[in-house]
Amino acid sequence: MTVLEKLNGTGIYLICGGIVLFIAAVCVVFLVRAWKAGKALGMDPVKMKRAVTSSATFSLLPSVAILLGVLALSGSLGLPWPWLRLSVIGALHYETQVADAAAEQVGVSLSPDAMTTQAFATIALLMSVCIMWGMVLTTLFNRRYLRRLQGRNPAGASAGRGFGDQAMAAMFIGMVSAYLGSYLGGFVSGSGLFTFSGSWTPLVTAAVAALAMAVFTWLAEKKHLAWVDNFSIAGSMLLGMAAAVAIGH
């Protein structure tokens, strides 16, 4: 039995499916409570219904894009774990990056051939630990934080972000640069200093994905096809991966 077959085992499906089911139940409880509270507070059911239906239709396309992300990760991590991670807390760009960093720490690459059961368990743990902080913060501080904001203009909280937004963008630019630099360095010096004989597949993959992203962005911004935006990351990734398959390294 290969590692990937083990990662797609029934037991793992049951564990992941059980957690997904729990989260679904939590969502239903919050939905029903909010609906009842809205009625008790005198809100118009027509407005509440509209909020529900618009949110359902709004979420349909991005959810299909997230499904493509599950597909992208399933080749190395099996199907049940990415299914859980992208159903609960996760986000595609985050999951892939953390999984790769964790794989690096256990000395494997995020590829099906290199995956071991311990590497998988470590990757899974790190994926959970790295993204849990939003949940930790809401649990610890939500009550006090929202109380402090009551009576103030809530819009002020976002307007006063100042350097925060720029720092976030800069941080991601730094992160992307480290990875792209490593692909370029790997190609130039990977098989000997400045021999230009290292693997060029990651470079081509990244270039095709970037090009695809440029096309998606152009369609969304210039051709006003806003829905394309929902698929831009997952679609670009799949096209980049298709290029790697075509190269066949």
Place this chain on the structure above:
Amino acid sequence: MNTEKNVNVKTAGTVDPKKYEAYLKSTHRLGQAVSLLTLAMLLGAPFLIGSLLGTLPDLGAAARGFLSVGLVWTVSSIVEYLVYTPMLGAGGSYLAFITGNLINMKIPCAMNARELVGAKAGTPENEVISTLSIATSALVTIVVLALGVLLILPLQPLLESKVLQPGFANVVPALFGAMAYKYYRKDVRLALVPLVCMSLLFMFVPSLTASTSFMIIPSGALAIGLSWLRYRKVRKEVGQK
């Protein structure tokens, strides 16, 4: 004629404050309880799965991984928490941070619902609408993913075929290629410096490619430092005017 404006809805000033307070209080209690339970399940799952596979996570490697990449995401989580919680309210924020996909789905979805019904941030109406919106959005994702997984199952032998393996082995370059376009176009000049520095570093010290995730720290610090210098300069110029 805007029909929304004609609908008679009580807003922050007209609802019974006691009822609303009671609702908020119970929402916090419930939110905290389910967040803790979800945390326990998510942290427990790798150990449970590991024991099924006859192994356990390597805690040392996980700690090293956290130091390299986890710190970046911790900072990101704090910023997201501070920025998005006021928009989402109590119920919405608990749910959003449990179900994830904030920037790419939950936040725009909740903002869209809020705009559609004309709810103002910080009002009881916003609290209810955000919660309805995020709960619905999360349920749609859960259903779509569950159906998708069921449909993908028969395709598994194909997904595991040797021909497709180079694709799956290059998920990360594909991600960073897409993200590079997305973030670099925001600030090409800023992107150039860390990209050139990192490329040269990896060319001269190729062994560093085995520790790429650690190199995020100097690269990110460089980009943030440059961004801060420019921010300070712009503020100074604005102040002088």
